[in-house]
Every structure is written in structure tokens, then in C-alpha cells.
Amino acid sequence: MTTEVRVPTLGESVTEATVATWFKKPGEAVAADEMLCELETDKVTVEVPAPSAGVLADIIAAEGDTVGVDALLATINESGEAAAPAAPAAAAEAPAAAPAGDDSVDVMVPALGESVTEATVSTWFKAVGDTVAQDEMLCELETDKVSVEVPAPAAGVLAEIVAAEGATVDATAKLAVISSSGAAVAAAPAAAPAAAPAASGAKDIKDGPAAEKAMAEAGISRDQVTGTGKDGRATKADVAAAVASAAAPAPAAAPAAAPRGPVSADDAAREERVKMTRLRQTIARRLKDAQNTAAILTTYNEVDMTETMALRKEYKDLFEKKHGVRLGFMSFFTKACSHALKEVPEVNAEIDGTDIVYKNFVHMGIAAGTPQGLVVPVIRDADKMSFAEIEAAIAEKGKRARDGKLSMAEMQGGTFTISNGGVYGSLMSSPILNPPQSGILGMHKIQDRPMVINGEIKIRPMMYLALSYDHRIVDGKGAVTFLVRVKEALEDPRRLLMDL
Template sequence: MSTEIRVPTLGESVTEATVATWFKKLGDHVAVDEMLCELETDKVTVEVPSPVAGTISEIVAPEGSTVSVEALLAQISEGAAAPEPAAVSRKTPEAESVTVMVPTLGESVSEATVATWYKQPGDSVTQDEILCELETDKVSVEVPAPAAGILGKTLAPEGSTVQAGGQLAVISSAVLQAPTSGTADAAPSGRKDLEDAPSAKKLMAETGLDRSKVTATGKDGRVMKEDVQTVLAAKPATLAIAMTPASAPRAAVPVEDAAREERVKMTRLRQTIARRLKDSQNTAAMLTTYNEVDMTEVMALRNEYKDLFLKKHGVKLGFMSFFTVACCHALREIPEVNSEIDGTDIVYKNFVHMGIAAGTPTGLVVPVIRDADAMSFAEIEKAIAEKSTRARDGKLSMTEMQGGTFTISNGGVYGSLMSSPILNPPQSGILGMHKIQDRPMAINGQVVIRPMMYLALSYDHRVVDGKGAVIFLVRVKEALEDPRRLLMDL
């Protein structure tokens, strides 16, 4: 019986790859899950394991050839494999292996970056023990061990991009006896025709990088593309040594400064934040208008009812619910602030999905409270508390951060006195809250000390006129300075 070995799925919008290395040759015996060859795309390296035990009877795509997804790579004749130690041991129940897969990453999320491996090959792991952490554009995902055993080879090193449903590693449910001689891996180490991955050689040639400065992580000591990229992303001081003078960066950093610098690759979340914020500035005609609000009445109302509120609803009464309700009232009067531009159309939202910006250890996220305009103070406070906790723990799903129509950002919790928030596209408005600070104010001809907060509304001037923006802020100010207006829908 013969089994076809075909090119696996390579990732979203990736349709072809190059056969970089064959680890096995025609006539070789292979075991289940033993690596047959390595494919390279523009972004990632993909290893192709054997689905069965047997003998390689045909290699259709030689090294260097370009293959499409689902193209035939080789044929394996099953049942012809010699009783190698590894193959025999796999047949014993206690020595079975379990593949660690990339979990579901969330709606419309197809790939992630391997951020950290907490376990290394050869380490003992228990079931549900965290093996590694993946990063998507929005959240971090921890991958637990599906079974107890010994972690075998990790198929996706730190920094590599993996697809949902892809393979991360293999766990052996028992320690296999390592052969003392004549192992399959020992023979290739003496090969004189060993070659680095084509993409790695090309990148080293383009950058003038000395191969001896690169730590090889590929099979049998091959240098892979990721190995070269690791060196190129290293500190300037390291590059100055590794690269020839002709290829060194033009804007050289003084040696004494370079030695004290640290270069860290941006996380996928940080890259997404940077891209979206810059896109917002480049796309929208963003303008910011300011006002200030006297927080005396809100603070007094909160202090009077906070204990009863907590006792009845099980959640603390904060300022965010007041601001959320005040904004919902103002958005009804100035609907263009709650709209978005779609081509040559303006889409007005007859509902409020309120985004509440939250800082986390890995960056800024904006969970969305859906239909906030139909919620009570208690419902809003509960929703904010629950979303904030999930955000800090990195447990928010993509769905929970999509569909917002307006955003509130509270820089005051960090001590910000005044700032200009950046729009969260495709939204047309964002309200910036700031620190409450006692300031002398002229009230009825007398100077009194009042707890004041600066408010900032950034808006897309393509759809929101200055008059509408100013009125919106005034309505928020009026509602907060006289909270009874919120109860009477004024």
C-alpha cells in the first residue's frame, strides 16, 4: 500500500513554497511523524512529517523546486520499514506520541507568533502544563500540554509565525531509549554535501553576513532563514562584528552607546497598535477640541451611594458609568460623532457600542460594551469590570474588541492632565478623560477650589463639523455637572 505525501496548507494567501531540504532519500525507512523534508515560503519554514511508517518509494519534488499547496511531494510504501528502535517503541502504548497543535485563535484570526517557549525539548511535562505562549494581533494565547510525557522536538521556534491548526511540537508519553550507535541522525552529521537553506544563503549574501556568526538551528546543523534574521535583528554592536564594513548600517551608532542599547522585536500586538494609529492619522482629518468639567456633583453622588450600590449590585460605582451614559446621551443629539465613513457614504449608527480603552502589560486594547445606550449604571459597571479583568489576563476574544462605534480613553488613571487621543478607526470620535485635579475656579464672583477634569474630543473633521464637536462636549459637561439630567434624559 502506498501513501501520498502532499504539500500542506501554508497559510492564508500563501499558495506555493520551495523545497529547501530533503532529510530522507529514496529507499530510506521512515517512522510515523519523522520529518521528511522542509519547505520554505516568503514568511515561514514548514516541516513535513511522515503520516505513516514505511519506505520512501518515490520523490517527486527535488530540493530547489517550487511546489503548490496539495502538490505531490513523495510516495511512501507502507509496511516495508525495518523494525527500527524508534518505530518499535512507537507501537508500545506507553511510548505513543501526541502532537501539540495551534489552538483556535479567534474569529477571523488565522495566524499567530510564537512568543515564548516555557519548556524545552527533553523536558518533562504534565497534562495541562503551559508549554508556550502565542501572540496574535490582539491577545496572547497560552498553549497547554494535551498529555503528560517528554517534550520532543519543537516544530515552531520563538518568533516564528504559525497557522491556526498547525503543529507546534510533539510530546512522547514515555522516555524512549536513545540508540547508542547507528542512529538515523548520526549519519547525516558527517555529510560533506550539507547545504544551508536557499533563502538563508540568499539573505546572508545580500547582507554580507558571515556564516560563522550565525547559530544554525536547522536539521543537521543547517542555517535557516530565521537564524539569519535573528542575527540581523541583534544589537548594532553585534552587527558591527558580524557584518562586513560594506554592509554595515550607514547610520552607525557609537560603540560606547551601542553596548548600552537593547533591541527588542515588537510584539504582534504592538505592531498592530502602531499600524492602526498611524493609519488613523493618515486617513482621517483628525481634530481635537477641549473643555473642562467640574466633577463636584458626580463625586458627591458617588460618595453618597457607593456603599448601597456595591451592596445591591456587587460591583463598585466608578466614574466610567457616568461618562458612558453622558456620552450616549450626547451621541443621540450629535449622531455624526457616532458614525463612520464608508467610501462616499456616511453610516449613522442607531446604537452605541462603546469602546473602553484599557492598558494591559502587553499594550492598549479596546474591549467593546455592546448596546451601552440601553444599559443601566450597574450593567455598565459590571461589563467594564468584567472586560477589564479579561483584558489584563489576555483573555479577550477578537469578537469582544470589534464593532465599536465610539471610544472613551481614560488617561487620568495614569496621571495625565491633558492629551489629544487618536481616533480608533473607522470610528469618528473618541473622548479623552484626564486626571481630576483641584483648581481655583471663579464661581458667582468668588474664587473656590473645585475638582476639575479636562475633556478632549478627537473627531474626524470629514464627517463631524466643529460646531457638532463643541456641542457634544458641552452636553457631556452639562450631564456630569448636573447628573440629574441623565435621569431625566435631558
């Protein structure tokens, strides 16, 4: 019996896609729901799973072909026999794909997310010859935005490591081979450098590049990090945990690079040169792109936090007892911004060529600082969430952001962003846009200040608010109106309950 593999629904207004990558070849066995290929549209990357188990008999649409919705991509022979034309190609591939025997399973680079084409192998947690369980973490990849864990697709023995630590691999590369019979490949040169230290004792174990860079950026030394990886090696998650537990002194200076220009030899000896992580390079590039593209302007206001703080103080214990999550200020600000965005929709819009795309929903980006850099996880449909749901989502995504566990999908699609510099003590700043969004709200430190209330001077907990916006589509009136609505909602939180 032959099953057809067709292009799935691509989304509203998307009528065609390009076949980006095939992960299987004709003649190879496939399991039901196993990813066969990846399609690229002008907006997203779409994975195509196998509709049934069997053998990939024929590929109709090759890599690079443009296909429409419901177009035929391939056929699967459920009887387990490949189509005749595909047999020679499958036979030719067999020797290379099965170095550990017919029971070998390839470990491939997982889906990296939209527009991400390559990654760096940061850490191997297993060595050649180690026994692995299905879904056990084998290695960690580092992309421009997130760290990606690679689990074992099957149980067995790690027979070969194809991509060593530090290697850059593309989205379709093979990382390793697992032998379910327990036989390791005799020669595994790529894995040798990573496996060698294990034989010389734990004191010679070298941490992965990702963990070393995270320690350098956080300013902590190795003895302050408890390694949970293989043979006690530190992972980026271990570094993040160490940073969260206590502040640490700066590590000893590494050998500096050669003196540059007028820098003296004495100064150069006290410098430390650390290569920028892919995440930091991406942050730098995107921030500069935002300045070069958008007409960024910032407007300010201040809010009296008395009523919001009183409401939070009165109900925070009962709130936590009922919902199992702490009541913070972010849910108030998220709610207030969601209401304001409905009244001033251009702040929630984006420019696409010569069109303005208005979003009739709020996917709220919550900027979070991590040891690896700034990331912006997205709370989807925040305008429809309760206070408890917002707090739970922020807490969960914030924890995984600090641990480097966020996926690409969780940081895409935001329509507006909130950045809280107040947690670091910032009194006032001008946040920069997160393209292609047209607005970002900056929160700041709550500070007691003398204010004139009904002709009398009173001490009030005040916060400066800053709205940076793209002046190409947001006028000054709209920006000021937005901030005033946020201010009104926070100074009288009852307005949020009454949808005012």
C-alpha cells in the same frame, strides 16, 4: 447515515463567504461540535462546527471556493466509514499524522480571530515526555494583538513538539502531538532546545521570549518576577503581576547593537536595542493609518466634577456592598457618552467606502494600558447597561487585559472609545482615533482650579475633556454639541437618571 455540513447564517446583509481553511481531511474522525472549517466574509470570520460525530466523508467546497448561505460544504458519515474516493487520501496522510501511534492527537493552532493569519510561539510550558491533562495549558502564542493560550485537546503524554519557541506559525499549523498511550516520539529535534534546560537545574531555565520582552518593556529585572510556569519559568502574566505590585528599577543594559552613524562607541555601549513586539508594531501601524486616512480634528471643553464626585462619595460604599464592585468615574462617563451619542449619531458612525454606517447601538471601547501596550476592550451594548453592569464589565476586562488574556473578539466591533489619560496625570491631550470609529473622548486629571460661580471665585474640581473626531462625517457643530451634552450630564448626574 450521512449528515450534511452546510454554511451557517452569516449575518445581516452577508450573502456569501469564502472557504478559508479546512481543519479536517476526508477520512478523519470528527466529534460533534468540533471545528471543521473556517469561512471568511467581508466583515467576519465564521467557524463551522461538526453537526454530529462520525467520519468526514467528503469535502464539497474546497479552500478558496465562494459559497452562499446554506450551501453544502461537506458530508459526515455517522457509521464511521469514509467515502470511497476519500480513502486513498486519508491513507496517505495516516503515517504523517500519527507519529506516536494510532492514539495520537494533533495540537493545532486555535482560531486566532478575524484577519489574523499567523502567530509566534512564545512559550512552551510542557516538554516532550511530560504528562498533560485535558485542557491543561501547553503553550502560549503571540499575535499582533493578543496572547493566545493553547490547551491540550486530550490527556496523555506530550510526544512531539513541532513548532519550537520563537517559530512563526500560520493559522492552520500543527504545534505538537499528544500520545494518549503515554509513548513519546524518540526524536523530537524541534523541542530539544526547550526541553534541554530542565535537565540542568532550575537556575538554567530560560524564560519564554514573550516574558523577556514584557520585562524589557516594563523595565524590571528577572529577580523581581515570580515564575509560575514549568520549572519556575516566567510568563507574561507573571510579569504583569510583578509590574502591578510595585515599581521596579530598570534592568541591566543588554549588549548594544553596532554604533549607528555619528553615535559614539561610548554612547552605543549604554544603549539597549529591543525588538518591537508584534502588538507594538500593530499599534504603530494602526495609529499611522488613522492619521493618513481620517481628517482628525480635536475640540475641547471642561467639566465641573463637583456633583459627580459628591454623588459617588455618598453612594460608593452602599454601591460596592450591594453590587460587589467599586463605583468609579468610568460608568458616569460611559453613560454620559451613550446619551450624547444618541443625540449626535454621526459621532457613533463610520465610513464604509462612499457610505456612512450609523450604529443604533453603543459598543464602548475602553482604552487600557498594559505592560505589553495599549489595548481597547469593548463593552458591548453599553447604552443598555446599568452603572453596576458597566463597572463590573470594565473591571473584568481590565484585569484580563493586564494579564494578556483578552481574545480578539473582545477588542473588535467598538463604535466609540473613551481614553482616560488622567490616571497617569495628564492634564490635557489630543487622543487619536481608533479606526474605523469616528470619535474618541479623552478624559484627564481632575484638578482644583479657581472658577467664577455666580459672580464669585470658588475652587472647583475641574477636568478638561477632548473629543477627537473624523471631520469627514462629523461637523464642528456636532462635535461641540456632543461635548456639551457630556458636560451637562456630568455636572448634573440626575439628567442621566431621567434620560435627558
